[in-house]
Amino acid sequence: MKGTNLEIRAATADEMEALMKVPSYAFANNEPPDPERPEPIRPEWTLCAFDGARPVATSGQYPFKMRFNGNGVLADGVTLVSTDPGYRRRGIVRELISRLLHQSKDNGVPISILWASMGAIYQRFGYGLGTTFVEYDVEPRYVRFQFGERAPGHTKLLDKDGALPALREIYRRYTADGSGLLHRGDELWQLMFRAPPNQKLYAAVYYDPDEVPTAYCIYRSKWQELDTTPEADQVLEVFDFGWIDIDGYRGIWEYLAGHDLANRIRWYRVPEDDPAPAMMLEPRMLQRRTGDGIWLRIVDVEDALRARGYDWPGEVTLGVVNDDICSWNDGCYRVASGGAEVEVERLADSAEVDIELDPSALAGLVSGHTSASWLARMGRMRVARPERLLEIDQLFSTRRRPTCANMF
Structure with missing residues (x-):
C-alpha cells in the first residue's frame, strides 16, 4: 500500500456498525440500519483497513459450498469490497483481496467467487468470468x-x-x-x-x-x-x-x-x-x-482441478503463468480424466504443455464458462498443440451452463 499507515484486520462485533457505513456510502444505500434485519456477514469473516479506530476500507468473504459440474467444492464468496473515497488509489483493495486469497489457501478453499460492481477491478486480481446471467x-x-x-x-x-x-x-x-x-x-x-x-x-x-x-x-x-x-x-x-x-x-x-x-x-x-x-x-x-454473473478466481490450481466434476475421458497438459498474487499456482499440470475419476499431477516447470494461460483465462476454462477454442480464438492463451483443442473443450465442458442465483 502506498503512503499509508493502516492496520488491516478483522472487525470486532462492536465495530460492525461503523464498518457497514463504508459500503453503504460506496453503493449509495441510503436505508438506515434495521436492527430487525442484521447483516449476515460475521465479524470474523471480515477484513478491513483501519485508520486509527475508523474503518476506511472493507471486505469479507462467506464460506460457501458450490456446485462444480455436479461436484461440491468449497468456495469463498468475497463481499463488501469498498473504500472511503479519501483513501482510494493507494492499493488498499489489492492488499485486502490478496490477503483474502491467501486466507482461502491457508483454509484449503480452492475457489474464490464474487459479484463485481466493476469487472475491470477484479480481472487485475486474477478473476475471470465464471457465469453469465x-x-x-x-x-x-x-x-x-x-x-x-x-x-x-x-x-x-x-x-x-x-x-x-x-x-x-x-x-x-x-x-x-x-x-x-x-x-x-x-x-x-x-x-x-x-x-x-x-x-x-x-x-x-x-x-x-x-x-x-x-x-x-x-x-x-x-x-x-x-x-x-x-x-x-x-x-x-x-x-x-x-x-x-x-x-x-x-x-x-x-x-x-x-x-x-x-x-x-x-x-x-x-x-x-x-x-x-x-x-x-x-x-x-x-x-x-x-x-x-459471478467472477471466479482459482486459488489453488491442483485442488480446483481435482474438485471439479468431469464427464468425458481426456487429457491435457496446461501451464499457468503470471499469477502474481497466488504465485504458488505458476507451473505445469497434467489432468487425465477417465470420465468419472480424475488424476491431477504437478509437473516440472520445464514440461511441454498443450496450452498456457493466465489466472483470468484459467478461471473461465475450469468453470466451464469459456471453452479452450474460444480462449484461443480471442488470443487469451498460448496454444502449443492446436489439434488438442476440441478434446480440451470436451474435457472442461459442463452439463449445464454455469449460473448463480444468489447475490452476496
Whole structure:
C-alpha cells in the first residue's frame, strides 16, 4: 500500500456498525440500519483497513459450498469490497483481496467467487468470468408456448414456512448437476426471503398430478413507478426459479402469466441456457438481456482441478503463468480424466504443455464458462498443440451452463 499507515484486520462485533457505513456510502444505500434485519456477514469473516479506530476500507468473504459440474467444492464468496473515497488509489483493495486469497489457501478453499460492481477491478486480481446471467422483461400476454399442452398440475401460493420443505428438495435436485450454484443451508434460505422494508416476497410451488412438487419461484409483486398508461400496472419480479421437469417449468410460467393486474414479468439472474427462448411463441418479447454473473478466481490450481466434476475421458497438459498474487499456482499440470475419476499431477516447470494461460483465462476454462477454442480464438492463451483443442473443450465442458442465483 502506498503512503499509508493502516492496520488491516478483522472487525470486532462492536465495530460492525461503523464498518457497514463504508459500503453503504460506496453503493449509495441510503436505508438506515434495521436492527430487525442484521447483516449476515460475521465479524470474523471480515477484513478491513483501519485508520486509527475508523474503518476506511472493507471486505469479507462467506464460506460457501458450490456446485462444480455436479461436484461440491468449497468456495469463498468475497463481499463488501469498498473504500472511503479519501483513501482510494493507494492499493488498499489489492492488499485486502490478496490477503483474502491467501486466507482461502491457508483454509484449503480452492475457489474464490464474487459479484463485481466493476469487472475491470477484479480481472487485475486474477478473476475471470465464471457465469453469465440473463434477464427477462416480458408482458404476461406474450407468455405463450409454441408447442405442447398446459401443465397438467397446479400451482399453490404458500408462505415461507409452508413452502420451504418443497423448495429445499426441488433446489437440491435442480442443482445436482449444475455449476456455480450455491449450497443453501438454513441461513441462505432465510436470506432468500429477506425483502426490502415495506415489501414482501412470495413463494409459488407447482405440484404435478400426483401432488409431487417439481418447480417453484420466489417473487414479489409491486406497483410500477411513474406509470402513465391506463393498463394494469403491477410488476412481478422473480428472484429465484427452480424446476426438475418441463411441466413444472411451464406451470410456473403459466401461474405468473395468470396475474391479470400485472403488465410485466421481470425475472432476474436467469440461467444462460434457460429454455424459454426456444419455447415461447414470440421469444423476442422476452427482451432477453445478458450480463456478467459471478467472477471466479482459482486459488489453488491442483485442488480446483481435482474438485471439479468431469464427464468425458481426456487429457491435457496446461501451464499457468503470471499469477502474481497466488504465485504458488505458476507451473505445469497434467489432468487425465477417465470420465468419472480424475488424476491431477504437478509437473516440472520445464514440461511441454498443450496450452498456457493466465489466472483470468484459467478461471473461465475450469468453470466451464469459456471453452479452450474460444480462449484461443480471442488470443487469451498460448496454444502449443492446436489439434488438442476440441478434446480440451470436451474435457472442461459442463452439463449445464454455469449460473448463480444468489447475490452476496
